[in-house]
Amino acid sequence: MSTPSPAPASPPANAARSVISTRKPLLRRLAAWQRRTPLNPYWLDSVHLLESVRFLAPHARGVMFDVGVGERPYAAEFEGRVTRYFGLEYPPVVFGNLNPDLWDYIEVIHGIIDVFGDGHELPLADSSVDTVMSLEVLEHVPDPERCVSEMARVLRPGGRALITVPFTAPLHQLPYDFRRFTPAGLEALLERHGLRAEVIQPRGNVASATGSVLSQYFLRHWAAAQRKHDGSVRMSRWRGLLTLPFIAFTQVFFRVAERFTSDDALCLGFTVVAVKDAPDASTPAGH
Ligand SMILES: C[S@@+](CC[C@H](N)C(=O)[O-])C[C@H]1O[C@@H](n2cnc3c(N)ncnc32)[C@H](O)[C@@H]1O
Numbered sequence: 001m002s003t004p005s006p007a008p009a010s011p012p013a014n015a016a017r018s019v020i021s022t023r024k025p026l027l028r029r030l031a032a033w034q035r036r037t038p039l040n041p042y043w044l045d046s047v048h049l050l051e052s053v054r055f056l057a058p059h060a061r062g063v064m065f066d067v068g069v070g071e072r073p074y075a076a077e078f079e080g081r082v083t084r085y086f087g088l089e090y091p092p093v094v095f096g097n098l099n100p101d102l103w104d105y106i107e108v109i110h111g112i113i114d115v116f117g118d119g120h121e122l123p124l125a126d127s128s129v130d131t132v133m134s135l136e137v138l139e140h141v142p143d144p145e146r147c148v149s150e151m152a153r154v155l156r157p158g159g160r161a162l163i164t165v166p167f168t169a170p171l172h173q174l175p176y177d178f179r180r181f182t183p184a185g186l187e188a189l190l191e192r193h194g195l196r197a198e199v200i201q202p203r204g205n206v207a208s209a210t211g212s213v214l215s216q217y218f219l220r221h222w223a224a225a226q227r228k229h230d231g232s233v234r235m236s237r238w239r240g241l242l243t244l245p246f247i248a249f250t251q252v253f254f255r256v257a258e259r260f261t262s263d264d265a266l267c268l269g270f271t272v273v274a275v276k277d278a279p280d281a282s283t284p285a286g287h
Pocket residue numbers: 067068069070071072073088089090093094117118119120134135136137140141142173176
């Protein structure tokens with residue numbers, strides 16, 4: 001019988017570029033600050049996503065299940081609204097993006113991910129949750145029909161599905177990026193599985209989408225040193241520093257420009273509230 005080796009005391013130095021930050025506290029604080037400002041090339045998208053989540057939050061109640069919870073970034077928005085918030089993650093994506101040197105430190109995921117599984121086969125009983133949420137996940141599942149059918153199955157009648165999907169977003173989390181959706185496509189997809197869309201609204205408009213695409217251009221064409229296996233890029237230190245002000249200016253400019261257009265034929269994504277209607281009591285069983 002082999003003796004399990006004790007976990008090392010601290011993460012190895014070569015794990016520094018992993019999804020779990022091993023940077024020095026000051027650099028970590030600086031990076032966290034930068035992420036919240038227009039110097040983050042994804043700032044425009046993240047501002048809109050947060051607005052979408054704030055729109056969705058009042059629709060959440062009871063036991064809420066988050067399919068593809070990621071790093072549980074919006075947990076605070078649901079505090080006091082749900083009695084329990086638990087989240088599922090899909091191991092091939094999480095572990096595929098995790099530096100193998102950090103596998104011994106996987107316990108840091110505790111408190112973020114409650115259950116590992118697959119959106120195609122949710123490990124829950126029928127009608128067992130009051131709210132099912134899925135933020136920026138449906139584009140990543142090979143079979144969204146099956147995933148939505150599973151979300152509808154675990155939802156109790158009268159419960160709500162809260163969903164966001166991207167529309168203009170660069171390919172990401174490769175090789176698990178399969179499609180983009182339109183409002184009509186989303187409505188039909190939900191309806192096929194007994195979910196009635198109450199709201200399908202665009203996230204941002206043509207100005208937000210233009211700002212986001214332009215900052216991706218600056219990031220990927222000017223600032224990038226290397227394209228990574230998952231589609232994201234590693235920034236060159238010096239070109240990155242020179243480019244970030246352009247990225248910041250572009251995003252702020254188009255954030256303001258959003259107010260002067262209402263054309264949303266091009267937008268960042270869609271935000272959806274759908275309800276699982278209770279079976280019609282007047283319909284005799286079997287009909
Ligand atoms: C763009 S991230 C969004 C994460 C999180 N919902 C958020 O808003 O920050 C997409 C997530 O979908 C998850 N995912 C991909 N394939 C999945 C599957 N088959 N079942 C469940 N989740 C999946 C990924 O692991 C990833 O965390």
